[in-house]
Amino acid sequence: MTHPVVLVERPAEGVALVRINRPEARNALNMEVRKLIAQHLTEQADEATVRCIVLTGNDKAFAAGADIKEMSGLGSIEMLQRGTLKLWSTIAGCPKPVIAAVSGFALGGGCELAMTCDIIIAGESARFGQPEVKIGIIPGGGGTQRLTRAVGKFKAMRYILTGDLFSAREAYEMGLVSELVPDAEVEKRAIDMAKQIAELPPLAIEMAKEAVLRGVDAALDTGLALETKAIQLLFSSQDQKEGMAAFIEKRKPKFTGK
Numbered sequence: 001m002t003h004p005v006v007l008v009e010r011p012a013e014g015v016a017l018v019r020i021n022r023p024e025a026r027n028a029l030n031m032e033v034r035k036l037i038a039q040h041l042t043e044q045a046d047e048a049t050v051r052c053i054v055l056t057g058n059d060k061a062f063a064a065g066a067d068i069k070e071m072s073g074l075g076s077i078e079m080l081q082r083g084t085l086k087l088w089s090t091i092a093g094c095p096k097p098v099i100a101a102v103s104g105f106a107l108g109g110g111c112e113l114a115m116t117c118d119i120i121i122a123g124e125s126a127r128f129g130q131p132e133v134k135i136g137i138i139p140g141g142g143g144t145q146r147l148t149r150a151v152g153k154f155k156a157m158r159y160i161l162t163g164d165l166f167s168a169r170e171a172y173e174m175g176l177v178s179e180l181v182p183d184a185e186v187e188k189r190a191i192d193m194a195k196q197i198a199e200l201p202p203l204a205i206e207m208a209k210e211a212v213l214r215g216v217d218a219a220l221d222t223g224l225a226l227e228t229k230a231i232q233l234l235f236s237s238q239d240q241k242e243g244m245a246a247f248i249e250k251r252k253p254k255f256t257g258k
């Protein structure tokens with residue numbers, strides 16, 4: 001019997017959870033899984049009632065990388081035609097916050113997938129890595145770029161050039177993991193944080209995310225200009241008026257997303 005390889009759940013108001021569901025293959029990312037993740041994330045981001053998305057796997061694996069069995073016989077042109085960069089760009093470009101809840105293995109394309117998210121919550125026994133050199137390739141879903149930007153050249157080189165795995169604690173200490181939690185609490189913590197974000201004014205959240213992401217690869221002046229325009233624009237929102245009025249009147253704000 002076949003089962004859906006990617007599931008969508010609504011664990012709390014304002015929160016969508018997208019779950020990779022190929023436990024028999026340690027959630028290896030075949031093309032079906034990749035396309036479904038991109039499709040579900042796009043659909044959930046388009047849904048007005050969804051304010052934050054959690055992306056997760058199961059307790060053994062977030063994802064053990066690209067599906068090696070599917071990829072092994074391919075040639076260059078077939079790899080080009082798979083269009084994986086476009087699929088991952090869809091995720092990285094999601095306007096709403098995406099939290100990766102990582103338990104078990106996040107390797108190769110799985111580590112790269114987590115790095116397309118905005119926040120990474122990991123369980124204490126999670127294992128990360130870019131082991132691609134061990135099978136004759138290199139990280140091809142952003143690993144050489146995103147890992148280096150996240151942890152710096154010398155840590156990135158240390159792991160990319162050896163293919164060694166690293167623990168969630170090392171990932172946390174290097175700045176790749178946002179929060180380290182006991183294994184049993186990974187999903188709950190990610191959902192709680194998503195709920196917290198979902199209650200905040202969505203225009204401010206969207207602009208904060210955009211300013212961080214666009215600024216990371218821009219010159220400081222350009223990033224600062226973008227940030228300034230974004231905060232100026234928010235002064236036209238009802239939620240800015242409401243948020244500040246509620247502070248002054250010592251009451252809880254009622255945000256409408258307008």
Ligand code: HXC
Pocket residue numbers: 024025026028029064065066067068069070084105107108109110131132135138139140141
């Ligand atoms: C296909 C995979 C897989 C993968 C695991 N499986 N990882 N199948 N692609 N990436 C399958 C195994 O073949 C096995 O199937 C089943 O899942 C369970 O795996 P085991 O190895 O028995 O489990 P375990 O001993 O717990 O070890 C887990 C593991 C190991 C450490 C994650 O499976 C592993 O090293 N996997 C490969 C990790 C990797 O190299 N990732 C990078 C891929 S390249 P059967 O049928 O035997 O039960 C990549 C490049 C991206 O990501 C670039 C794209 C452009």
